[in-house]
Amino acid sequence: MPAPLDGPWLDDAAGRLIRPYTVSGGRTRPTAALDLLSLVMATGTTPQTHLGPEHALALGLCHGPTSVAEISAHLRLPAVVTKVLLSDLVDCGAVTARAPRTADTPTDRSLLEAVLDGLRRRL
Numbered sequence: 249m250p251a252p253l254d255g256p257w258l259d260d261a262a263g264r265l266i267r268p269y270t271v272s273g274g275r276t277r278p279t280a281a282l283d284l285l286s287l288v289m290a291t292g293t294t295p296q297t298h299l300g301p302e303h304a305l306a307l308g309l310c311h312g313p314t315s316v317a318e319i320s321a322h323l324r325l326p327a328v329v330t331k332v333l334l335s336d337l338v339d340c341g342a343v344t345a346r347a348p349r350t351a352d353t354p355t356d357r358s359l360l361e362a363v364l365d366g367l368r369r370r371l
Contacts, residue, residue: 277332278328278331278332278334278335279335279336279338279339280331280334280335280338280339280345282316282331282334282335282338282345283316283347284315284316284317284320284327285315285316285317285347285348286315286316286345286346286347286348287313287314287315287345287346287347287348288310288313288314288315288316288319288334288337288338288343288344288345289310289311289312289313289314289343289344289345290307290310290311290342290343291341291342291343291344293340293341293342294342295307295337295340295341295342296340297340299336299337299340302323302325302333303333303336303337305323306319306323306330306333306334306337307337307342307343309322309323310337310343315348316330316331316334316345319334
């Protein structure tokens with residue numbers, strides 16, 4: 249039998265052994281508002297409900313602020329499945345999620361021109 253790629257749900261020859269929709273219990277909509285750039289972080293609270301092994305893997309990736317996209321890549325799961333898993337963790341208080349910070353004012357033209365001038369000088 250080939251060695252697992254990364255955990256019990258992947259196999260070198262067969263690929264993913266469990267279908268992604270099975271991981272999320274067939275759900276396709278997260279209960280929490282998450283997008284790919286949302287930052288998720290563990291709260292230190294132990295979930296009181298039984299969660300699957302994928303939930304534990306996702307929770308293990310949330311020691312510091314981590315984007316949904318990064319967690320999805322590490323889990324090798326589609327983003328929508330990852331969002332469902334993470335929303336379960338938000339619902340039970342194991343993680344918090346927040347939208348990424350964005351600049352209140354768009355970058356002005358003078359700053360972009362200064363960056364371009366600096367790049368040209370280095371060439």
